[in-house]
Amino acid sequence: xxxxxxxxxxxxxxxxxxxxxxxxxxxxxxxxxxxxxxxxxxxxxxxxxxxxxxxxxxxxxxxxxxxxxxxxxxxxxxxxxxxxxxxxxxxxxxxxxxxxxxxxxxxxxxxxxxxxxxxxxxxxxxxxxxxxxxxxxxxxxxxxxxxxxxxxxxxxxxxxxxxxxxxxxxxxxxxxxxxxxxxxxxxxxxxxxxxxxxxxxxxxxxxxxxxxxxxxxxxxxxxxxxxxxxxxxxxxxxxxxxxxxxxxxxxxxxxxxxxxxxxxxxxxxxxxxxxxxxxxxxxxxxxxxxxxxxxxxxxxxxxxxxxxxxxxxxxxxxxxxxxxxxxxxxxxxxxxxxxxxxxxxxxxxxxxxxxxxxxxxxxxxxxxxxxxxxxxxxxxxxxxx
Amino acid sequence: xxxxxxxxxxxxxxxxxxxxxxxxxxxxxxxxxxxxxxxxxxxxxxxxxxxxxxxxxxxxxxxxxxxxxxxxxxxxxxxxxxxxxxxxxxxxxxxxxxxxxxxxxxxxxxxxxxxxxxxxxxxxxxxxxxxxxxxxxxxxxxxxxxxxxxxxxxxxxxxxxxxxxxxxxxxxxxxxxxxxxxxxxxxxxxxxxxxxxxxxxxxxxxxxxxxxxxxxxxxxxxxxxxxxxxxxxxxxxxxxxxxxxxxxxxxxxxxxxxxxxxxxxxxxxxxxxxxxxxxxxxxxxxxxxxxxxxxxxxxxxxxxxxxxxxxxxxxxxxxxxxxxxxxxxxxxxxxxxxxxxxxxxxxxxxxxxxxxxxxxxxxxxxxxxxxxxxxxxxx
Numbered sequence: 001x002x003x004x005x006x007x008x009x010x011x012x013x014x015x016x017x018x019x020x021x022x023x024x025x026x027x028x029x030x031x032x033x034x035x036x037x038x039x040x041x042x043x044x045x046x047x048x049x050x051x052x053x054x055x056x057x058x059x060x061x062x063x064x065x066x067x068x069x070x071x072x073x074x075x076x077x078x079x080x081x082x083x084x085x086x087x088x089x090x091x092x093x094x095x096x097x098x099x100x101x102x103x104x105x106x107x108x109x110x111x112x113x114x115x116x117x118x119x120x121x122x123x124x125x126x127x128x129x130x131x132x133x134x135x136x137x138x139x140x141x142x143x144x145x146x147x148x149x150x151x152x153x154x155x156x157x158x159x160x161x162x163x164x165x166x167x168x169x170x171x172x173x174x175x176x177x178x179x180x181x182x183x184x185x186x187x188x189x190x191x192x193x194x195x196x197x198x199x200x201x202x203x204x205x206x207x208x209x210x211x212x213x214x215x216x217x218x219x220x221x222x223x224x225x226x227x228x229x230x231x232x233x234x235x236x237x238x239x240x241x242x243x244x245x246x247x248x249x250x251x252x253x254x255x256x257x258x259x260x261x262x263x264x265x266x267x268x269x270x271x272x273x274x275x276x277x278x279x280x281x282x283x284x285x286x287x288x289x290x291x292x293x294x295x296x297x298x299x300x301x302x303x304x305x306x307x308x309x310x311x312x313x314x315x316x317x318x319x320x321x322x323x324x325x326x327x328x329x330x331x332x333x334x335x336x337x338x339x340x341x342x343x344x345x346x347x348x349x350x351x352x353x354x355x356x357x358x359x360x361x362x363x364x365x366x367x368x369x370x371x372x373x374x375x376x377x378x379x380x381x382x383x384x385x
Numbered sequence: 386x387x388x389x390x391x392x393x394x395x396x397x398x399x400x401x402x403x404x405x406x407x408x409x410x411x412x413x414x415x416x417x418x419x420x421x422x423x424x425x426x427x428x429x430x431x432x433x434x435x436x437x438x439x440x441x442x443x444x445x446x447x448x449x450x451x452x453x454x455x456x457x458x459x460x461x462x463x464x465x466x467x468x469x470x471x472x473x474x475x476x477x478x479x480x481x482x483x484x485x486x487x488x489x490x491x492x493x494x495x496x497x498x499x500x501x502x503x504x505x506x507x508x509x510x511x512x513x514x515x516x517x518x519x520x521x522x523x524x525x526x527x528x529x530x531x532x533x534x535x536x537x538x539x540x541x542x543x544x545x546x547x548x549x550x551x552x553x554x555x556x557x558x559x560x561x562x563x564x565x566x567x568x569x570x571x572x573x574x575x576x577x578x579x580x581x582x583x584x585x586x587x588x589x590x591x592x593x594x595x596x597x598x599x600x601x602x603x604x605x606x607x608x609x610x611x612x613x614x615x616x617x618x619x620x621x622x623x624x625x626x627x628x629x630x631x632x633x634x635x636x637x638x639x640x641x642x643x644x645x646x647x648x649x650x651x652x653x654x655x656x657x658x659x660x661x662x663x664x665x666x667x668x669x670x671x672x673x674x675x676x677x678x679x680x681x682x683x684x685x686x687x688x689x690x691x692x693x694x695x696x697x698x699x700x701x702x703x704x705x706x707x708x709x710x711x712x713x714x715x716x717x718x719x720x721x722x723x724x725x726x727x728x729x730x731x732x733x734x735x736x737x738x739x740x741x742x743x744x745x746x747x748x749x750x751x752x753x754x755x756x757x758x759x760x761x762x763x764x
Contacts, residue, residue, distance in 0.1 A: 131654070343541045
C-alpha cells in the first residue's frame with residue numbers, strides 16, 4: 001500500500017487549489033445569487049487552458065493524460081470553491097471520455113480537442129427523460145433514419161450545460177422492437193442542428209450557476225455519421241460512462257463537504273458563548289470529529305475507485321460506493337456546519353448556507369444513491385451466486 | 386391513556402385543514418418566492434382566531450387549549466412553514482409572556498390587538514454575540530424619570546418586519562449576567578427603533594427575520610414585564626412554551642413532505658412499475674412515518690402537560706429536538722423519493738427541505754435542548 005499522490009497528481013492538486021482560491025472562490029457567492037454567465041464561462045475557459053477538461057484523455061486529442069486519481073483530486077479542489085464550476089468540469093470530462101471510448105477517429109478529432117481547449121465551453125450528456133430517470137432504459141426519444149440523415153424526436157430533461165454546450169451526446173431508441181435497453185444508440189448532436197430546442201432552465205435548490213435544461217428534439221435532423229459507436233449498442237456505454245462520472249461527483253461532494261467543515265471549524269474557534277470558544281465544547285468537537293472522519297473515509301473510497309480505473313481494473317462497484325458514501329458524508333458535513341454556525345448558518349451572509357444547498361443534489365444526480373445501492377448489491381450478490 | 390383526539394379537536398382540525406387547503410396551500414410557493422406573507426392572509430388568520438388561539442376570550446383570544454394550538458401550527462405548517470412560524474412566534478413568544486407575566490392592566494392594553502392579529506408580536510432576545518448564551522446580552526436599559534431608555538441591537542427576530550409589539554430583553558449591567566436582565570413590552574414603531582435588515586435565508590423565506598437597532602428608545606416604566614431582574618427567567622420560561630410551537634411547525638413540515646412523497650411514489654413509474662412497489666421506497670416511507678408518529682406523540686404529550694399545568698420543561702425540549710430532526714430527515718427523504726424533480730423549485734418538497742433545517746436551530750438550538758435534557762437527567 002502506498003497512500004501518497006504522485007508528484008504529478010500533487011502538482012495538479014496544487015494547481016487546481018490555487019486556481020480555485022484565486023479565481024473561483026471570489027465569484028462563487030455572486031454566481032449563486034445572480035446570473036453572470038460570461039464570468040462563469042470565462043473561468044471554464046481558463047480551466048480548459050490549464051488542461052482540466054480532459055484530465056483522463058489522450059494527448060492526441062488535447063487531453064492531459066493525468067488519469068482518474070488526478071481528476072478526482074482536481075474535482076475536489078474546484079468544488080471546495082464552486083460546485084457549479086465543478087459539475088461542469090466533471091460532465092465535460094465525462095463527455096470527452098465517452099467520445100474517446102466509442103467515437104470514430106473523425107468524431108474524436110472533431111469534438112474532443114474543442115472541449116479540451118475550451119473552444120466549446122461545455123459538452124452535454126443527454127440521457128435522462130421525464131419518464132426515464134433512474135430507469136434510463138425506459139426512454140422514449142427516437143432516432144429514425146431518413147436518407148443520409150437521422151431524425152430525432154423526443155425530449156431530455158435535467159441536461160447540465162445545455163445552453164452553452166458545443167456538443168450533445170444523445171441517447172435515443174433506434175429499434176423499437178428490441179428488448180428493453182437493447183435498441184438504443186448514441187449520437188453526437190451539435191447545437192445548431194435544425195429542430196434542436198433548448199427548453200427552460202430549471203430553478204434549483206443549489207448549483208445555480210450551472211444551467212440545467214430541457215432539450216427538445218422536434219424532427220431534429222443530424223447527419224448519418226452523427227451516430228457514435230455501433231447501431232443499437234449505445235445503452236451499455238451510457239451506463240458504463242456514468243461509473244467514471246460518479247468518481248467526479250463523489251469528489252465534488254467531498255470538496256463541498258470539506259469547504260463547509262473548514263469554514264465551520266474556523267468559525268467555532270472564534271465564536272464565544274458562555275465565555276468560551278464553542279470549539280471547547282465536546283458537542284462541537286464531536287461534530288468536527290465525525291465529519292472529518294467521514295470525509296477522510298470518502299476520500300479513500302474515491303481514491304480506490306480512481307486508482308482501479310487508472311489500473312484498468314473493474315471499478316463500477318467501487319465508484320458507486322465512493323459516490324454514495326462521499327455525497328452522503330458531504331450532506332451530513334454541510335448540515336453540521338450550518339448547525340455549528342447556529343442562526344448565522346441559515347442566512348445567506350455565510351457560505352455554509354450555499355454549501356448545504358449545493359451539496360444536496362450530489363445524492364441525486366449521476367445516478368441517485370438508491371441506484372448506487374442497487375449496483376453495489378447486484379455486484380456483491382453476483383459474486384455470491 | 387387515550388391516544389385519540391377528542392371530537393372537538395377533530396372538528397377543529399378539519400376546519401383548519403379546510404382553511405389551509407383553500408387559502409394557504411395555493412400561495413405557499415408564492416410566499417417563498419416573494420419573501421413575504423401577503424397582508425391579506427395575515428388578516429384572514431387573525432379573523433379566524435389563528436393568532437390568539439390558546440389565549441382566553443376575555444383578552445380577545447379564541448379560548449382554545451394547548452393541543453388545539455399545536456394542531457393549528459401543525460396543519461398550517463403542512464402547507465407553509467413560514468405561516469406556521471408566524472403563528473408560533475406570535476402566540477408563544479409575544480402573546481404568551483404578556484398573558485403569563487403581565488399585570489391585569491398590561492393584558493388589557495396589549496393582548497386584544499395581539500390576539501386578534503391587528504398587531505403582530507415578536508420576541509427580542511438574540512444578539513450578534515448572544516445566541517445560545519442568552520445571558521450574555523448587551524442591549525442595555527436605564528431608568529430615566531418615568532421611562533426606561535434602551536440602547537443596543539437585536540438580530541434574528543422572527544416577525545420583526547411587522548414592527549408590531551415586541552417582548553424585549555435588556556440588561557441593567559452586563560456584569561450581573563442573567564440577574565441583570567429585565568423584560569419590556571415595546572411598541573416597535575417607537576422613535577429610535579430602526580430596522581437594519583431582513584435576513585435572506587435558506588428557508589422560511591416568507592417569515593421576517595429582522596435585525597434591529599435601538600438608539601435611546603424610551604419606554605414608559607409601566608411597560609416593564611414582571612419585576613426588574615426577572616427577565617432571564619421570563620425568557621427561558623417563554624422559550625419552554627415556544628418549543629412546543631416549533632415542534633408543531635416541524636411536525637407539520639414533515640407531514641406535508643411525507644404526504645407529497647407518498648403520493649408521488651404511487652404515481653411515478655420506473656422499471657414499468659410505480660416506484661412504491663420497490664422495497665427501498667417502501668422502507669423509506671416506513672422510516673419517515675415512524676419519525677413523524679414519534680414526533681407527534683411527543684409534541685402532543687408536551688402540549689397536554691403544559692395544559693394541565695404540570696412540569697413540561699423536559700418534554701418541550703424533547704419534542705422540539707425529536708420533531709425538528711424528524712423534519713430534516715423526512716424532507717431529505719422526500720427529496721430523494723422525488724429524484725431530480727425534488728431539487729427544482731417547481732416541486733413543493735424542495736421548499737419544505739429548505740424550511741425544515743431552521744427548526745433544529747431556532748428557539749434554542751438542538752444542542753441547547755440536549756443541554757436542558759441532560760441537565761434534568763443528571764440533577
